[in-house]
Amino acid sequence: xxxxxxxxxxxxxxxxxxxxxxxxxxxxxxxxxxxxxxxxxxxxxxxxxxxxxxxxxxxxxxxxxxxxxxxxxxxxxxxxxxxxxxxxxxxxxxxxxxxxxxxxxxxxxxxxxxxxxxxxxxxxxxxxxxxxxxxxxxxxxxxxx
Numbered sequence: 722x723x724x725x726x727x728x729x730x731x732x733x734x735x736x737x738x739x740x741x742x743x744x745x746x747x748x749x750x751x752x753x754x755x756x757x758x759x760x761x762x763x764x765x766x767x768x769x770x771x772x773x774x775x776x777x778x779x780x781x782x783x784x785x786x787x788x789x790x791x792x793x794x795x796x797x798x799x800x801x802x803x804x805x806x807x808x809x810x811x812x813x814x815x816x817x818x819x820x821x822x823x824x825x826x827x828x829x830x831x832x833x834x835x836x837x838x839x840x841x842x843x844x845x846x847x848x849x850x851x852x853x854x855x856x857x858x859x860x861x862x863x864x865x866x
Contacts, residue, residue: 745838745839745840745842745843746840747842747843748843759836759839761811761812762812762813762836764812765808765809765814766812768805768808770795770797771805771808771809773794773795774802774805775809775815775828777791777794778791778826778827779830784828785825785826786826787823787824787825787826788802788803788806788823788824788825788826791806791826813832814828814832814833815828815829816829
């Protein structure tokens with residue numbers, strides 16, 4: 722039996738930006754295909770350079786930025802920046818358009834909206850922070866004695 726997951730279509734978002742196929746992580750376990758797809762996005766976000774690039778692109782007034790404005794912000798070569806941007810594109814976090822000699826990047830909010838919806842605690846679900854804080858305080862008190 723193969724561990725490969727067949728290619729799946731990206732999540733379809735409804736008008737609220739929430740993926741119909743992807744209920745919040747805290748309410749329903751992920752299917753294998755969903756986990757594989759989401760792992761690619763989280764892996765892309767797991768690098769500080771890529772996270773900064775995404776932030777610079779997403780926060781840019783006008784919704785797009787030229788690669789010529791991204792490269793000087795890093796102490797990295799242009800090919801390295803291009804590699805990081807390629808990984809963000811492959812993860813579905815950004816899109817690009819060539820205009821003459823320059824490439825312009827823009828965020829794809831449907832992907833970040835999908836991540837936000839997946840990680841958001843459903844309304845009315847109690848927070849587990851209080852339980853964690855109590856357990857941590859109890860453990861710390863036991864160590865201090």
